[in-house]
Amino acid sequence: MVDTVRARSRLYKALALVVLLVIAILLPLVLKSNYQLGIAHQALIFIILALGYDVLLGFTGLLSFGHIGLFAIGAYTSAILVMSTGAPFLVGLLGAAVLTGFIGFLIAIPALRIKGHYLTLLTLALGEVIRLVIRSADSLTHGSSGLSGIPRPDIFGYSFRQATPLYYLLLFFAVLAILFVWRLKISRFGRAFMSIRDAEIGAEVCGVNTSAMKMMSFAISAVLAGIAGSLYAHTMRFISPEFFGLGLTTTLLAMVLIGGRGTVVGPVVGAALLIVLPEALRFVKDYYLIVFGIAIWLCVIGMPDGLAGLGRRLLKRARLIA
């Protein structure tokens, strides 16, 4: 009986995913203007970024405030590689992923000794250092005036300059990221990450090499940040150090918390919501941040497991009634 319940809930999940995917594929038919497609582009990029952040925060339980720094490194690496060496987009993307992965690995080394709030403070400092280094490295990054004129992706001669093809390219990467994180979560590695989050001593005694697993978690989330950064640079075509500040770190944190940390669907919903919502709330203008702040506050109090947790609770209740 338990097996049929599990099979059925798995079926519902698969159905919901297929429906979502179909909607995502059909979306450009509805979104007419380049402005609307531009918002969809950003949503897809932030889905990748938020998924990576969730691997660290939601799965492994490590709160980093330096993740946007990795996102920035990915964006600049890819843009500089493509613009100054004329390398193809895919090389820029790969370079961004490899470099951020390596830096994520380096960040993990002090993170093995430092725990809790101190780790968060350390990563906060690292993120700011990355931003300041980017601003000071004038010859490479054009400093605070930013890099402009970054070319849109071009893969084996096929150009993604137009908004609609670019949308599908970003959707492809977002779906890959979702599949990756989902497979990760149900693997022995995902379980090891979550065991560290829930009871670190228990995890160690169960045979989890907590140091290696934390490093892997940092590296995986960094690679996803690097890929998202590269896609961001080639989509927006302009990047500047100011964009990658603490404000964006807060937004990223809110995406994962509001969506539901430790889940796969949570960061996806959270990222889409927090990209689309500000645009929809344009009419409240300056009051947006107040609304935003209150929304986060209510979310943390009212639904500690985010929208994903709320959905799960409602499903359970519906099942109890039925």
Next chain:
Amino acid sequence: MSALLEVNNVSKVFGGLTAVDGVSFTLEEGQILGLVGPNGSGKSTMLNILSGVYASDGGTVVHRGRTLTGLPPNAIASAGLARTFQNLQIFQGMSVGQNVLVGRTCRMRSTLFGSILGSPFARREERESRERARSLLERVGIARYMDAEPSSLSYGQRRLLEVARALASEPSVLMLDEPCAGLSQGEAEELAVFIRTLKASGIAVIVIEHNMRFVMGLVDRIVALNFGRKIAEGDPRSIRENEDVIAAYLGRKRHAHH
């Protein structure tokens, strides 16, 4: 023939307090050893040293001829020493089945990419681990909660979950820290029967327990600690009649001072 586990002259100092003071004992294959003593006598500290949670300040722990001293807990788990905790270390955010699967970590070999891409090896390993987790949960009688959250288990069932999780690593030594706490008399008796089946399958067990009826009826040998020192060792009957043990528990020495 050398013993399965040899504990030689192990010490642990916290600040100025010597929690474990030069304790030695041995454990044979398939033997059940009771570690007893009043509160603060160093039993839990001993278990933390054996499982690698604490580094000892002196002495050695040798398992099947291999020195475990100084190894991290995950390496000790791989070597075949598993344990449960007095203050449970359950993974609350994971299902009961996943909790047991974490216990198999040190026996799983699939790579990250094999797991993500679903290589035949990774899939087979995952399926076999799941089957093993289910059969372990069946053996401790909580298999029907496999997909449930641990919060839906009673306190006693959570202890059994930790036992199943510890067994998932296929240990040669299982260490139980107060397994009867929170269990009813009936459940404790069931647990004793279960531990005997482990013994029959060749697993050696070290058990810390205050429930004396449970200990006396279960174990082959007892090591009694007081103030971090070994004060007695022997079969249950000789321990029950040992003057020093009775004094440690009942505080007769204090009366003698009057």
